[in-house]
C-alpha cells in the first residue's frame with residue numbers, strides 16, 4: 001500500500017514538474033497533459049490484459065499509450081487488434097518501431113492525438129495508466145462512446161465515484177505492490 005501511494009505521489013510530482021506537453025507541438029494546439037510518461041512494467045501489463053479477459057476478437061485501445069506496449073502485448077499474446085493513442089510524437093515513433101520489430105503492423109495502429117477528443121467507439125477494451133483526475137475527465141466520453149459490455153482497465157487509478165467491478169492488488173516482479181481496476185460499461189453515460 002505504501003509503495004502504491006509512493007508510486008502515485010511520484011507520478012503526481014512528475015505531472016507538476018514536467019512541461020505540460022511535448023515541446024514539438026504547436027503551442028496553440030497543445031492538448032492538456034493527462035499524465036507524464038511512466039511505462040507499465042510488462043508483468044503488470046499481462047495482469048491487466050488477463051483482468052480484461054482479452055481475446056482475439058477484442059479491439060484494445062490504450063489512451064496515453066507510451067511506447068505501445070499494452071496494445072502490442074495484447075496483439076502478440078491474444079491476436080487482438082489494437083490502437084494506441086498518445087499526444088507525444090516520440091512515443092508514437094517508438095510504438096511504431098516496436099510494432100514493426102515484432103511484425104505486428106497489421107494488428108496495431110498508433111495515432112498521435114489528444115486522448116480527450118479521440119474516437120474510441122470501436123474499442124471493446126480500453127486501458128489506462130493516467131491519474132484519477134484524468135480518468136475522471138475521460139469518463140464522460142468513454143461511457144458515451146463505448147458499447148455496453150466494453151471493459152476499461154486502469155493501472156493504479158480509479159475513476160471517481162464509479163465503483164470498479166473488480167480490483168486486484170498484487171506484488172509485481174520487482175516486489176512493488178500494484179493495483180489494477182476493471183469497469184464494464186452498461187450503456188449508462190456517466191458525466
Ligand SMILES: C[S@@+](CC[C@H](N)C(=O)[O-])C[C@H]1O[C@@H](n2cnc3c(N)ncnc32)[C@H](O)[C@@H]1O
Pocket residue numbers: 031032033034035036037038039040041062063064065066067068069070085086087088091113114115116128129130155
Ligand atoms: C503513465 S504513461 C502510460 C503509458 C502506457 N499506457 C503504459 O501503461 O505503459 C501516460 C502517457 O499518456 C500520454 N498522454 C498524456 N496526456 C495525453 C493526452 N492528452 N493525450 C494523449 N496522450 C497523453 C503521455 O505522453 C504518456 O505516454
